[in-house]
Amino acid sequence: MIKQLTIIGVGLIGGSLARALREAGAVGEVVGTGRHVAHLQQAQKLGVIDRYTTDLAAAVQGADMVLLAVPVGAMEVVLRTIAPQLPAEAVLTDAGSTKGSVIEAVRRAFGELPANFVPGHPIAGTENSGVEASFADLYRDRRVILTPTEACSADAVTRVREMWQAAGAEVTEMDAEHHDRVLAATSHLPHLLAFALVDTLAKMDDKQEIFAYAAGGFRDFTRIASSDPKMWRDICMHNEPALLAMLDCFEADLKRLREAIAHDDGDYLLEVFSHAKAARDRFCDNE
């Protein structure tokens, strides 16, 4: 049971956690904080938070759990503000999509890695954002990855694990570098490709007509290009090494496919497409 949960950044991610913990009876008071009073008022009106303040330092007072749910590019500034004020008994966790960069931001803000800081990443979300889009079941049967540092206390990890489990999630652990590589592959690179493709087409002279003939497959493929541009700029910049490594692999494979098309090498195309279909059907069979 969490007595006071302070959520820094009450949007889709933070708001959905608050809703889920309330439904589960796993939280006492929920305090929201952030830069925009209107968003916080809206969160209170929706019953997502009990009270709010735009004063970060005041918001963490009395908290036994603090969730940092701001874009990864905004984390260091927030961390520097709360570091001197964080109660000794409070566990600090985050919901950032990149983990290496958040850990480094914490190290810089606190001067060291605190024992009560547990990096985390809920693998959930939609292309919508904002507290209005939040819902209690967002984490139901979804995975949350924790990437504990060498400094983490076992108790802090347990408390964060139990929080996400109370929200319905399945919690696993891996090291931060591995997390960043896996997420570059399954999330960051696909978003980059979707944004890039839509931008390429939107620059064409006959873009009106091009999009007019876009069918279901295109809509599915580009849905993630409707995601928050600032959030994804931050993610790309904060997971640079893993993302660029994955992009290089992809580009090399795409180059080989290009050569196969140019040289009428149908066997190679069929081999790659069949391999991809088999992998996709095997790993995504629970739709």
Added chain:
Amino acid sequence: MIKQLTIIGVGLIGGSLARALREAGAVGEVVGTGRHVAHLQQAQKLGVIDRYTTDLAAAVQGADMVLLAVPVGAMEVVLRTIAPQLPAEAVLTDAGSTKGSVIEAVRRAFGELPANFVPGHPIAGTENSGVEASFADLYRDRRVILTPTEACSADAVTRVREMWQAAGAEVTEMDAEHHDRVLAATSHLPHLLAFALVDTLAKMDDKQEIFAYAAGGFRDFTRIASSDPKMWRDICMHNEPALLAMLDCFEADLKRLREAIAHDDGDYLLEVFSHAKAARDRFCDNE
């Protein structure tokens, strides 16, 4: 009203048209033909076709409308077989995803472009295939593009247009080259990228783990990688110039994004991502 519709290749596309025309009372007899007796038997059992034969020449006898719905790579062989047998009063149309290559195949098979041949492409489909996946509403409010040649008779175009309208589709016309460029952008390139990405990830050492953490966005993005590999091999090979031109534009844009990430150029990333989101939200707003 079509008296006898002969469908060559009774799968998702041909089967769904037969179902739609039956529901609309717009067809008398539906004759199915293809290579696989088991598929044709299944189509008859499902009530999609009235009768079948694996003899292509016999199948087109008595037809006033012939739909060619085989993979674009199989069209020329089929066309060469039916060319000497096609009744003078029959209109021939196709459902191929590429149009320039089909028109050339018809020209080679018939020695010239017949007045009663109307190239067509229904912009509909799912990642599933086969007659079992067919349904009457597949074309409801979807677009069908006809790309009439200079040889086309106006009457033949009208008859094909009315057939697709009876199935619920909105029919438009454009020239074949333009069609191939538009479809390369919105369909062929996205499929190539989805196949390429899944194949890239499936080759990684930790692929089990990578796919285990794939969330909703990845599933949407890669859904089209579950499409029929042979069909997509054929499409890539039969729309080579337009597809490679579009791929080159995309790769150049992706290269610029890579440089922006490598050089911490957040402004450029934000500009591209915002542009893409705005275009995607504007053009795909009817979800």
